[in-house]
Amino acid sequence: MERYRVSPVTVTRALAQLAAEGLVVTRPGAGAFRAEPRTAAPDTGDTSWQEVALSADTATELVPRAVDASGVLVTLAAPPPGVIEFNGGYLHPSLQPERALAAALARAGRRPGAWGRPPTDGLPELREWFAREIGGSVTAADLLVTAGGQSAITTALRALAPPGTPVLVESPTYPGMLAVARAAGLRPVPVPTDAEGVRPELLEAAFRATGARVLVCQPLFQNPTGAVLGPERRREVLRIARAAGAFVVEDDFARRLVHEDAPPLPAPLAAEDPDGVVVHVCSLTKATSPSLRVGALAARGPVLERLRAIQVVDSFFVPRPLQEAALELVGSPAWHRHQRAVAQELRSRRGLLAGALADQLPAFALPHIPYGGHHLWLRLPDGVPEAALVAGALRAGVAVAPGRPYFCAEPPAGHIRLSFAGVAGPTEIAEGVRRLRTAVDELNP
Numbered sequence: 001m002e003r004y005r006v007s008p009v010t011v012t013r014a015l016a017q018l019a020a021e022g023l024v025v026t027r028p029g030a031g032a033f034r035a036e037p038r039t040a041a042p043d044t045g046d047t048s049w050q051e052v053a054l055s056a057d058t059a060t061e062l063v064p065r066a067v068d069a070s071g072v073l074v075t076l077a078a079p080p081p082g083v084i085e086f087n088g089g090y091l092h093p094s095l096q097p098e099r100a101l102a103a104a105l106a107r108a109g110r111r112p113g114a115w116g117r118p119p120t121d122g123l124p125e126l127r128e129w130f131a132r133e134i135g136g137s138v139t140a141a142d143l144l145v146t147a148g149g150q151s152a153i154t155t156a157l158r159a160l161a162p163p164g165t166p167v168l169v170e171s172p173t174y175p176g177m178l179a180v181a182r183a184a185g186l187r188p189v190p191v192p193t194d195a196e197g198v199r200p201e202l203l204e205a206a207f208r209a210t211g212a213r214v215l216v217c218q219p220l221f222q223n224p225t226g227a228v229l230g231p232e233r234r235r236e237v238l239r240i241a242r243a244a245g246a247f248v249v250e251d252d253f254a255r256r257l258v259h260e261d262a263p264p265l266p267a268p269l270a271a272e273d274p275d276g277v278v279v280h281v282c283s284l285t286k287a288t289s290p291s292l293r294v295g296a297l298a299a300r301g302p303v304l305e306r307l308r309a310i311q312v313v314d315s316f317f318v319p320r321p322l323q324e325a326a327l328e329l330v331g332s333p334a335w336h337r338h339q340r341a342v343a344q345e346l347r348s349r350r351g352l353l354a355g356a357l358a359d360q361l362p363a364f365a366l367p368h369i370p371y372g373g374h375h376l377w378l379r380l381p382d383g384v385p386e387a388a389l390v391a392g393a394l395r396a397g398v399a400v401a402p403g404r405p406y407f408c409a410e411p412p413a414g415h416i417r418l419s420f421a422g423v424a425g426p427t428e429i430a431e432g433v434r435r436l437r438t439a440v441d442e443l444n445p
């Protein structure tokens with residue numbers, strides 16, 4: 001501390017890091033000592049046998065399953081230093097409720113039994129909270145706490161559709177869900193959408209043509225289009241699914257990413273579904289931090305037992321300290337303040353990004369400016385190749401999400417998705433669009 005003029009906290013952290021790296025050992029009551037140096041060099045081994053093992057066709061696998069994380073990693077991987085992150089899937093750290101989260105986690109850690117086993121369905125108070133948020137006649141008894149939305153989607157698709165069967169999906173849609181479906185051996189079948197969401201006449205035809213028993217749908221601020229399912233269509237989608245004897249997986253991922261200027265939001269489909277057609281998915285990550293991996297599945301009828309069984313077999317339960325922290329957070333006065341601040345900031349950022357795009361790239365079509373969610377979906381002008389633009393943008397210092405992974409069949413045109421929530425603020429938004437413009441200019445000199 002004296003030599004480097006640092007605080008005891010810094011010294012403790014440095015020692016902890018050195019211990020983790022194996023350079024010092026700490027002996028309680030005695031002090032910290034230099035560790036014996038490792039004598040043997042780590043054996044690098046030979047893993048080439050795995051290439052054969054992982055590719056050998058077992059021939060018994062009748063249903064092809066492919067685990068491809070690329071569509072998910074676009075929004076999870078950290079961009080290279082200096083690159084503006086228009087491809088993020090979560091709030092920038094400056095928009096996350098970091099202090100409220102830290103306080104919630106500290107309080108959660110002190111709750112009695114915080115490290116004990118939680119009930120496998122989730123903490124009763126947290127299930128109550130999620131049920132109240134969904135509304136309608138949904139109760140805590142209909143609800144399971146999950147490790148975020150992604151694991152809820154995985155559980156739902158595995159519960160509802162056996163390998164080899166089709167699953168209807170909106171086109172375009174969230175690549176992470178397509179990846180889950182393919183990894184489960186399902187065949188995603190696209191159903192086109194427009195400004196009001198999935199198109200009912202095509203949905204009906206798709207159920208008829210495929211015999212599918214599941215539709216995955218994001219009725220609110222759809223990713224990537226931002227569309228909200230129209231009032232008439234909400235009834236139609238439920239009627240059509242019910243007539244086809246099919247479930248609707250409602251991924252309500254963006255409800256808490258509503259912008260300040262939005263009109264009152266429609267309720268989740270699950271709130272108006274007495275017959276158990278809807279399996280509802282929601283999560284706290286999008287409005288807080290990607291690491292608050294707490295979400296929920298809500299369902300009615302025998303399907304709930306199947307969901308529960310799959311979740312408990314796969315992962316037992318969501319860690320109790322995280323559930324306790326989620327409860328502490330949503331019960332604190334900071335929660336509503338945070339939601340208001342996010343709504344305000346998202347509205348302002350959306351306006352800045354849309355304005356900068358209209359200014360710098362007027363030929364790029366913005367078919368819909370949503371009042372919720374964290375991104376804009378742009379259609380590229382003819383003659384601008386999507387892959388070359390995405391690569392050129394990265395060279396120019398801005399990471400954008402390519403549109404291709406959002407389509408499970410051939411896309412009708414090139415697209416990109418730009419997130420305005422993952423960047424540091426207005427200056428980065430303006431600079432990011434300027435860099436994108438540079439990349440476009442380089443494609444068409």
Ligand SMILES: Cc1ncc(COP(=O)(O)O)c(C=O)c1O
Binds near residue numbers: 089150151176284290
């Ligand atoms: C539409 C949609 N659903 C679900 C998720 C999963 O999010 P999480 O697992 O963090 O809740 C995402 C994340 O990008 C998403 O975009």
